[in-house]
Amino acid sequence: MSLAVIGDDDGRLSPSGQWMPTLSEGARAPHAPGTSGRYAYAMVAYRYLGNSGLKITELTLGNWVTAGGQVGRERAIDVVHAALDAGITTFDTADTYMNGAAESILGDALTGRRRASLEIFTKVYFPTGPKGANDTGLSRKHILESIDGSLSRLKTDYVDLYQAHRFDYETPLDETMQAFADVVRQGKALYVGVSEWTADQLRAGHALADDLGIQLISNQPQYSALWRVIEGEVIPTSRELGISQIVWSPLAQGVLTGKYAPGAPVPEGSRATDQKGGGGTFIRRFLHDDILAAVQRLRPIADEVGVSMAQLGLAWILHNDAIAAALIGASRPEQVAENVAASDVHLDDATVDAINQILGPVAVTDPAETSTVSPKARLV
Numbered sequence: 001m002s003l004a005v006i007g008d009d010d011g012r013l014s015p016s017g018q019w020m021p022t023l024s025e026g027a028r029a030p031h032a033p034g035t036s037g038r039y040a041y042a043m044v045a046y047r048y049l050g051n052s053g054l055k056i057t058e059l060t061l062g063n064w065v066t067a068g069g070q071v072g073r074e075r076a077i078d079v080v081h082a083a084l085d086a087g088i089t090t091f092d093t094a095d096t097y098m099n100g101a102a103e104s105i106l107g108d109a110l111t112g113r114r115r116a117s118l119e120i121f122t123k124v125y126f127p128t129g130p131k132g133a134n135d136t137g138l139s140r141k142h143i144l145e146s147i148d149g150s151l152s153r154l155k156t157d158y159v160d161l162y163q164a165h166r167f168d169y170e171t172p173l174d175e176t177m178q179a180f181a182d183v184v185r186q187g188k189a190l191y192v193g194v195s196e197w198t199a200d201q202l203r204a205g206h207a208l209a210d211d212l213g214i215q216l217i218s219n220q221p222q223y224s225a226l227w228r229v230i231e232g233e234v235i236p237t238s239r240e241l242g243i244s245q246i247v248w249s250p251l252a253q254g255v256l257t258g259k260y261a262p263g264a265p266v267p268e269g270s271r272a273t274d275q276k277g278g279g280g281t282f283i284r285r286f287l288h289d290d291i292l293a294a295v296q297r298l299r300p301i302a303d304e305v306g307v308s309m310a311q312l313g314l315a316w317i318l319h320n321d322a323i324a325a326a327l328i329g330a331s332r333p334e335q336v337a338e339n340v341a342a343s344d345v346h347l348d349d350a351t352v353d354a355i356n357q358i359l360g361p362v363a364v365t366d367p368a369e370t371s372t373v374s375p376k377a378r379l380v
Contacts, residue, residue, distance in 0.1 A: 043087030044343045047324045050217025051242025054160065054191060056119050058318055059343055060090040062248065062327035063102045071331045073105055080109035082333035086340040090119040092246065092327055094165055095150050096126035107155035115156060122150045123195060125165030131380045138168035143179040147188050162189035163220060166374040167201050174208055181212040193218035196373040199237035206241045216243065218324065223247035224256060225316050225359050226286060232367035235322045244324035247317060253283035255295060256313035262289040262296070291362045301354055307345050314342035319352050
């Protein structure tokens, strides 16, 4: 992969101990609110997160259905170490993933690494623990208790980003944002983010964060070339507010890799067969022959660019400067290396347009879908 290097001795050590050339301070381009301000370190490029000074790897390792679910503990740790060796320093998890097991595995995998060289994100909202009446939602009680549990499992004194995993319709928003502000002031989180909030919810949350003197800098929605519902309202509002998107399921649960063929059974051991971690549920909306046939028509484009189907799907995401990072998952260390190569793939507008023309008829684009994601009532 190509590296941007200023001088032979201009660089840093990666969290895994490898020397990584960097761009000099003067080589950066300033970033506008709501854009990434992308620039390169070795292997994986960094982008600013929202209108802040925090830089994260544009490919971020998530462990939703893998750590403790689709793969065992040792394999999950190997995947984290492969990510570190590939230049990924940003990791995303949540307290609800495998009821805390995913956070614990990530904490174990990062033990002994230089904390200041890592960006660790986690989330709060969904039921955890014994799933009692207050073990869910965004109440002050649940947020303040959950952050302590997450820090203990992650084996760290703070997280770089603490995210509201969904919008809580049953808790006053000012209570939620005050609790997040207290978490920041206690030094347990540096920044605040959200996940799957609508444009109106982002605007209201951002206003309260401003009043409280904290930074709400990110939203974590589902986004891929097949699921584009944030483009109509969420992204324009986020640009205005200086909020970046950290997108999950950038490959539509693996469908954009081309591994699922129309009329064929799903591959054994694939995301579609995962019932323990929940991946099998989310992928169903994409397992229709018209969608799968459209995805297969992307192969000539991938071949012309000289990349895999997965790399093409990730490069499509990274073409959008409203995106700070795409969350990638991996069940094997070698999958990390393939995904990381997408950071060096830069699609031109004509290629992006060709992809959109093929997938446009089957892609979901209705902005109203953003209001259906957060439960209208708590889950316990």
